[in-house]
Amino acid sequence: MTATPVRRADARRNRDRVLAAAQEAFAEEGILVPLDEIARRAGVGAGTVYRHFATKEALFAEVVTDRLERVVDEARELIDSADPGQAFFDFFTTVVERAAFNRAVCEALESPTGICPVRIEHDFDHLIGELLRRAQAVGAVRPDIDTADVRTLIAGSVAMERGRARPGRMVALMTDALRPSVTKPNIRNERCGICNGPLSASSTGRPARYCSPACRQKAHRRRRRTST
Amino acid sequence: MTATPVRRADARRNRDRVLAAAQEAFAEEGILVPLDEIARRAGVGAGTVYRHFATKEALFAEVVTDRLERVVDEARELIDSADPGQAFFDFFTTVVERAAFNRAVCEALESPTGICPVRIEHDFDHLIGELLRRAQAVGAVRPDIDTADVRTLIAGSVAMERGRARPGRMVALMTDALRPSVTKPNIRNERCGICNGPLSASSTGRPARYCSPACRQKAHRRRRRTST
Amino acid sequence: MTATPVRRADARRNRDRVLAAAQEAFAEEGILVPLDEIARRAGVGAGTVYRHFATKEALFAEVVTDRLERVVDEARELIDSADPGQAFFDFFTTVVERAAFNRAVCEALESPTGICPVRIEHDFDHLIGELLRRAQAVGAVRPDIDTADVRTLIAGSVAMERGRARPGRMVALMTDALRPSVTKPNIRNERCGICNGPLSASSTGRPARYCSPACRQKAHRRRRRTST
Amino acid sequence: MTATPVRRADARRNRDRVLAAAQEAFAEEGILVPLDEIARRAGVGAGTVYRHFATKEALFAEVVTDRLERVVDEARELIDSADPGQAFFDFFTTVVERAAFNRAVCEALESPTGICPVRIEHDFDHLIGELLRRAQAVGAVRPDIDTADVRTLIAGSVAMERGRARPGRMVALMTDALRPSVTKPNIRNERCGICNGPLSASSTGRPARYCSPACRQKAHRRRRRTST
DNA sequence: TATGAATGAGGGTTCATTCAT
């Protein structure tokens, strides 16, 4: 009992070393990296890892949570930016860039299962929501986008950036996609009334209801038949 | 005198069952699904799987190749479509939709390593290239996009669609991103001359060189110092 | 029932093909060669192999037996040779040479377990015994050698020849060992009365009882102690 | 401050138990013994074996290397023996005796592939070479023998001794073979000029050129034909 | 408390043998 404070300091230091090693290892090799490898990088025994984290999965969650927390913390001030559009796109780009070099974050973002604790997920979504709302308010982002879309786009952009030859290219394309455009987007995702195929966006006139002249013709014939 | 061995029918049936089970299992759980699980789903012993496929990896490749071959075969006629834009976006949408429910295809598309035989990879790229070229020729697709971009976008769209609540939404957004727009895209991926941060696209005036007023100011001050 | 003779002929032919393929495969790769490989070489199904041979081990025994039978058959006339020494050494050399290129025979000869049927083992031993007896009768082979020695020497020579750079060298040395010599051989295998070490053969005087002067001295001292 | 980790004693004990079990199992059943069997004999899990030895093959190499190292270490002093012949034959006999009860060593000695690390192989060969050279210098060993022969003879003797009824008998015969003899050995390995068969050593007269009177007669006839 | 050794349940794969066709 005498050395408790020292022990606590030791434990804290060990915990941090494990986390740092896990950050590194998970970032480089993903969740499949053996736990022993993490312990080795941390310079501790495997048992020590388990002293601080219940399971490997919990350690993984901690690592990802930690990353997300940093992102959230650093991005919080962006909410009050004088240029909400700039703020939103800065955030988007930064998050993707960081995650793209981090297999752990990639795998976490892509996984639909709730790896991270609810709190941080909520914080992350809240942050996105605020940035998005303000950016949309000034017309910097398409109005038909919601928070879930942005999260999905972030994850997708990360996946696309990872290991690609020209870094930043896909994320730039994604941000373009988020900007309002005079072209009429097809994000309503409506389908052809005949063949249920996708509708091509037409930039003029009223929205198309059929995907092609052939289908329009078919619909016309049907209507006649029905009316007969 | 048919040259096919007598037992072919049976073996073929089992092979097909294995392939079907593998399609299912790989699609649901990805390449990490145990081979025994595939055998179980097919209702055969593990050895039977190995009779038909040299390794688990070979089975995986077969499954993915099969999917891609179907896509390529069905899409080949699109090349001569009267509406190249429509053809391109139809293709894009169809491919993503199919793959989105298929972890195997996702993992294969995302993996840089050559899982599939070169032939099918080449066919796939060739198909994309042709559809893209024609669509760009009629102005239906942004001219600054290349085949590699499309492949990446397909894989990314798949990742984004997978397990998402509103199917088709992300792919629609992606296709929007591919359409030409009167907004000036930032796909040049240029960076702020001061902080190297991303540039926001401005739809009017000359292209921005700095990401924010603050950076522009900084640059201004630097220029004065240098000129002195 | 109509085609019985034909079937029998077919079966016989198949059996022979399996045996030939097994000869080849076992000779090249040893008993560990997969049975499927043998079936493949024979151009039959694995089931056909089992129609003719109860187990893989039985097939192996048959193969080895067959080899030994040929050896015995070919060597039988040597028994009545006018030069029994020549006959014996010819036999020895030929057997080793053949077996040295035949992993199956090597493995069978080296294995103490009775792989082959008793009959052929007996025939083989009988042949060796006769050749040996006659060769010893004319003084061509050391008299302190028996049939078991020869069998062992054959197996050992085969093992030594296999894969060696200079074929025939070891078998020549072995045959030298079998010839009578004016040096007194130590095949009595007696041991030093003190340290139980091997005795070196001395070609003159009475047989040594101690392996070295040191041991002889020790024995001398012991005797004095005991007699006191 | 000793640098040895705390747990070393325990792990060391287990490692030794694994090694001992492996010695036993490999010695009895050869390299084909299942690794699980070794673990079972050692009273540990399979994983423990892999903690100490990278692969089964590595464990096998360790076992054999260990044996050879002991042999080499114990035999090193023999090099300076006052009786080089005695030293050589002692070495030969001892090595064979030990290995004869050890399938592992047998298989390693017989295998041309480098199972053991180069160092020990080299040490072993060097030792043999030295002992052989000195023994030949004093005329205790035939001069036409080289190091490779001795290695081969050791392996062969081991194979011959293994499981044989009269231990030591074959090795004694082998050592006899190595001794110089007044009989003319056929180790030149020359062949009959007619049938290419082996020549029997004749102890008198000039070396035979044909293996039998029949061949000599044939040669005679040929010569006549050619000269005509 | 920290260590890292031990565990043992699988993982992919092989192959002697059986059996439906």
Next chain:
DNA sequence: TATGAATGAACCCTCATTCAT
């Protein structure tokens, strides 16, 4: 009868987790 497909036990090896020290 011959086929060769199917079987499944067993192989070597990995690694998350536990536990003696």
